[in-house]
Amino acid sequence: MGQDSPLLSIEHVSKEFYGNVVLHDVSFDLKAGEILGLVGENGAGKTTLMRILFGMPVIAETGGYKGRVLIDGAEVRFSSPFDALDAGIGMVHQEFSLIPGFSTTENIVLNRESMRPTFLNEVFGDRMSVLDRPDMRRRAEGAIAKLGVKLDPDMLVSEMPVGHKQFTEIAREINREKTRVLVLDEPTAVLTESEAEVLLVALRNLAKQGIAIIFISHRLHEVVAVADRIVVLRDGVAVKDTPASGVSVRDIASWMVGRSVQTDRVTEGEERSFGEEFLIVEHLWVDMPGETVRDVNLSVRKGEIFGIGGLAGQGKLGIPNGIMGLFPAGGSVSFHGKEAPLNDPRRVLEMGMAFVSEDRRGVGLLLDESLEWNIAFTAMQIQGGYLKPLLGGLLKLRDEAGMRKLTEEYVATLDIKCTSPAQKAKELSGGNQQKVCLAKAFALKPDLLFVSEPTRGIDVGAKKLVLDTLHKYNRDYGTTIVMVSSELEELRSICDRIAIVDEGRIAGILPPSAELAEFGLLMSGEKAEEAKEAGRA
Amino acid sequence: MRNLKQFITDFGWPRIIIFIFLVALFLAAPLVNVRLDSSLSDVINRFGQNAVFVLAMVPMIQSGCGLNFGLSIGIIAGLLGATISVQLGLTGFLGFFGALVIATPFAVLFGWLYGKLLNKVKGEEMTIAMYVGFAGVMFMCIMWLVLPYTAPTMIWGYAGKGLRTTITVEGFYRRVLNDFLAVRIGENFVFPTGEILFVAAAAFLLWVFMRTKTGTAITAVGSNPDYARASGISVDRMRTISVIISTILGAAGILVYQQSFGFIQLYTAPLSMPFAAVAAILIGGASVNKASMVNVIVGAFLFQGLLTMTPSVINSALQTDMSEVVRIIVSNGIIIYALTRKTKVAK
Ligand SMILES: Nc1ncnc2c1ncn2[C@@H]1O[C@H](COP(=O)(O)OP(=O)(O)OP(=O)(O)O)[C@@H](O)[C@H]1O
Numbered sequence: 001m002g003q004d005s006p007l008l009s010i011e012h013v014s015k016e017f018y019g020n021v022v023l024h025d026v027s028f029d030l031k032a033g034e035i036l037g038l039v040g041e042n043g044a045g046k047t048t049l050m051r052i053l054f055g056m057p058v059i060a061e062t063g064g065y066k067g068r069v070l071i072d073g074a075e076v077r078f079s080s081p082f083d084a085l086d087a088g089i090g091m092v093h094q095e096f097s098l099i100p101g102f103s104t105t106e107n108i109v110l111n112r113e114s115m116r117p118t119f120l121n122e123v124f125g126d127r128m129s130v131l132d133r134p135d136m137r138r139r140a141e142g143a144i145a146k147l148g149v150k151l152d153p154d155m156l157v158s159e160m161p162v163g164h165k166q167f168t169e170i171a172r173e174i175n176r177e178k179t180r181v182l183v184l185d186e187p188t189a190v191l192t193e194s195e196a197e198v199l200l201v202a203l204r205n206l207a208k209q210g211i212a213i214i215f216i217s218h219r220l221h222e223v224v225a226v227a228d229r230i231v232v233l234r235d236g237v238a239v240k241d242t243p244a245s246g247v248s249v250r251d252i253a254s255w256m257v258g259r260s261v262q263t264d265r266v267t268e269g270e271e272r273s274f275g276e277e278f279l280i281v282e283h284l285w286v287d288m289p290g291e292t293v294r295d296v297n298l299s300v301r302k303g304e305i306f307g308i309g310g311l312a313g314q315g316k317l318g319i320p321n322g323i324m325g326l327f328p329a330g331g332s333v334s335f336h337g338k339e340a341p342l343n344d345p346r347r348v349l350e351m352g353m354a355f356v357s358e359d360r361r362g363v364g365l366l367l368d369e370s371l372e373w374n375i376a377f378t379a380m381q382i383q384g385g386y387l388k389p390l391l392g393g394l395l396k397l398r399d400e401a402g403m404r405k406l407t408e409e410y411v412a413t414l415d416i417k418c419t420s421p422a423q424k425a426k427e428l429s430g431g432n433q434q435k436v437c438l439a440k441a442f443a444l445k446p447d448l449l450f451v452s453e454p455t456r457g458i459d460v461g462a463k464k465l466v467l468d469t470l471h472k473y474n475r476d477y478g479t480t481i482v483m484v485s486s487e488l489e490e491l492r493s494i495c496d497r498i499a500i501v502d503e504g505r506i507a508g509i510l511p512p513s514a515e516l517a518e519f520g521l522l523m524s525g526e527k528a529e530e531a532k533e534a535g536r537a
Numbered sequence: 538m539r540n541l542k543q544f545i546t547d548f549g550w551p552r553i554i555i556f557i558f559l560v561a562l563f564l565a566a567p568l569v570n571v572r573l574d575s576s577l578s579d580v581i582n583r584f585g586q587n588a589v590f591v592l593a594m595v596p597m598i599q600s601g602c603g604l605n606f607g608l609s610i611g612i613i614a615g616l617l618g619a620t621i622s623v624q625l626g627l628t629g630f631l632g633f634f635g636a637l638v639i640a641t642p643f644a645v646l647f648g649w650l651y652g653k654l655l656n657k658v659k660g661e662e663m664t665i666a667m668y669v670g671f672a673g674v675m676f677m678c679i680m681w682l683v684l685p686y687t688a689p690t691m692i693w694g695y696a697g698k699g700l701r702t703t704i705t706v707e708g709f710y711r712r713v714l715n716d717f718l719a720v721r722i723g724e725n726f727v728f729p730t731g732e733i734l735f736v737a738a739a740a741f742l743l744w745v746f747m748r749t750k751t752g753t754a755i756t757a758v759g760s761n762p763d764y765a766r767a768s769g770i771s772v773d774r775m776r777t778i779s780v781i782i783s784t785i786l787g788a789a790g791i792l793v794y795q796q797s798f799g800f801i802q803l804y805t806a807p808l809s810m811p812f813a814a815v816a817a818i819l820i821g822g823a824s825v826n827k828a829s830m831v832n833v834i835v836g837a838f839l840f841q842g843l844l845t846m847t848p849s850v851i852n853s854a855l856q857t858d859m860s861e862v863v864r865i866i867v868s869n870g871i872i873i874y875a876l877t878r879k880t881k882v883a884k
């Protein structure tokens with residue numbers, strides 16, 4: 001096959017969900033060994049397009065699609081992901097699909113385990129074969145090597161840091177001999193910059209071996225760095241299809257939103273003053289799988305925006321999860337001068353803390369319920385809001401009208417893209433689901449807000465909106481914010497101080513204006529002492 | 538056009554097909570000399586007789602405990618209430634509501650224990666529930682013999698102790714609900730107003746409860762327990778509450794059933810009842826983790842309608858008396874169909 005004939009073509013694809021058009025007449029080609037960067041705002045239709053390509057059942061269940069998908073010039077119409085896999089398409093989904101209790105190796109070769117025949121085969125057939133573990137391990141190691149990363153083949157998924165999970169998923173896709181097209185839907189959203197860099201190198205490696213890649217990301221500099229060609233979706237229309245060379249992040253951003261976008265420090269030039277020590281954490285340990293916290297001491301002042309960064313798996317995520325009582329924890333936390341109980345989610349919520357979890361589908365959302373429920377539920381349960389008294393207060397029923405009003409308010413302020421406040425959370429695009437999680441926490445009007453990866457999966461425009469909103473709450477209502485993020489740039493754009501976590505301990509605290517290199521040193525666990533001094537200065 | 542399509546997808550093909558089949562049975566009935574008015578009367582009566590059981594499925598489905606295959610636990614509480622009420626010699630409305638009041642504390646206690654147990658076996662509630670139901674019924678088989686009941690209408694005449702397998706409620710609370718404000722039209726049609734009112738009241742109370750703060754928390758627990766926990770909800774507590782309510786409704790359900798049917802059935806009689814209720818709610822369009830009042834009413838009506846009409850029409854058409862056989866085939870057939878079709882969990 002010539003290098004020039006396309007391996008995959010998408011021709012005039014359109015898709016609507018019950019009258020809501022999300023893709024309109026999208027066409028593009030993909031050649032072997034080419035990396036295509038697919039970008040667009042939240043809800044632009046990226047994931048939907050990939051679901052069509054991968055034959056996900058949700059597409060057929062919602063009325064199918066128009067247009068054609070061609071592989072090697074022949075039309076394909078997959079009725080299930082298995083057909084897509086057979087045709088050589090591998091997909092790494094926006095949300096993880098690994099089996100937590102299985103090891104890296106087992107996940108990579110899942111459903112394609114190596115078998116060794118036993119004497120029982122003579123009688124009972126193939127079903128009596130046993131697993132050929134050494135061979136499975138060899139294949140898994142092969143796939144990992146092909147990626148060019150370091151993974152422990154025997155580690156259980158439930159104990160892995162997120163970054164490793166992501167690599168495991170990719171290894172699983174490339175372990176299939178047939179894989180010719182690899183689709184990655186926001187694979188870097190959970191990774192820190194340095195981990196993402198490793199992934200990008202791995203992708204270039206794979207492309208050299210002739211695999212065509214579709215790469216979706218909201219981190220536009222990654223797209224610029226890795227893609228050969230860029231396709232921009234805006235409201236379901238492919239508005240741009242251009243070679244990547246010479247294209248800048250700013251160009252892409254303006255194509256995406258149809259106007260120009262800026263990313264500056266939000267709190268620039270503002271006089272910041274803080275109150276007393278508000279949250280004091282001493283000797284905190286948290287047993288969160290993959291994010292163990294060993295011994296954390298820190299204090300946050302009233303009105304401050306405090307950042308926590310660090311590499312995946314070092315424990316930065318464990319800190320808010322432990323304080324909010326979602327994972328077993330110990331040590332002492334005092335809030336407002338009062339001792340905050342650990343392992344008791346209700347009490348800490350009642351004390352005025354709130355949390356936006358990084359695990360939005362697992363902890364953050366009621367996928368099968370409406371946006372109204374998702375946003376108002378916690379406020380109803382903790383503060384007794386959104387209940388209407390009947391029979392002179394004897395009976396209190398859900399105040400559906402109040403919930404709707406609240407939801408409409410946040411749909412407007414956070415620009416949540418939905419058909420109505422009654423839409424189910426699972427029908428929203430990833431980024432819009434993230435905004436719903438934020439709205440839920442804002443609705444509590446907390447004194448202290450923990451946000452974990454607040455802009456994960458959010459597009460450039462919305463990212464600014466979310467950071468601005470956080471900042472606005474901080475300024476207008478005096479909400480103290482502790483923000484945990486993998487993106488150092490984001491932390492530096494909004495935080496007053498940034499703590500870097502390494503091996504379950506705070507390696508150092510730096511002002512946002514500190515040199516990038518200093519952050520880097522702390523993250524790599526070196527010169528912690530030196531940096532501490534810099535933080536004090 | 539779009540509205541019709543939307544309506545059909547919402548309502549679901551299985552229900553539409555069953556509904557059309559039911560209509561066909563009604564149309565065919567006069568042709569084989571089955572009286573329409575008495576059939577309709579039967580269907581309505583049986584609907585009222587069974588609807589509370591179907592209602593009992595809702596709280597546990599909503600809280601994520603799945604289908605209550607252990608409904609027999611609630612039925613046992615109801616049977617204790619019924620037998621004690623008869624033993625005390627309460628009659629009429631006092632007999633019925635007395636039985637309900639006596640049954641409730643038993644239902645709360647049993648439901649609480651049953652709920653605790655289900656909290657220990659998350660993910661396998663339905664299997665365990667079935668065992669719990671069986672075990673409860675078997676245990677009570679012994680207890681019915683040894684409990685110190687003395688009312689002569691209830692105990693075995695020759696032995697002088699131990700409860701009979703069927704006990705009439707004639708003279709106690711037979712048909713108290715059915716006959717309350719009953720509307721008789723012609724020879725063969727009676728509308729059991731009191732019974733239907735009771736069902737409506739029970740459904741309304743549950744509907745209201747599911748709209749309270751606790752009811753909302755129960756639904757959220759069923760939808761995503763991790764979300765609920767992060768919102769400060771005690772998942773186990775909400776699940777236990779849902780099991781207790783389901784058990785109370787099971788107890789109320791058997792009392793409604795008895796007053797209409799005319800007999801208290803003891804020993805192994807409660808075993809098969811959960812299955813009929815499970816089948817009805819599934820046919821009504823509920824899934825194992827979402828159920829609404831509409832599912833209850835539509836399901837109870839379709840299931841009982843089929844169960845009443847199929848045997849009588851087929852019998853008359855074939856001129857034989859196989860009604861029991863046909864009834865068993867139809868009801869178990871529907872149960873199997875419903876269970877295989879609708880246990881898919883949307884996640
Ligand atoms: N199952 C569904 N039912 C109804 N609407 C849906 C469904 N799935 C997606 N949508 C809608 O389709 C639109 C496109 O969603 P999609 O997930 O493709 O966006 P995306 O480009 O991947 O966004 P993000 O960057 O936020 O992940 C959204 O408006 C979303 O609400």
Ligand SMILES: [Mg+2]
Nearest residue numbers: 047094429430
């Ligand atoms: Mg997406």
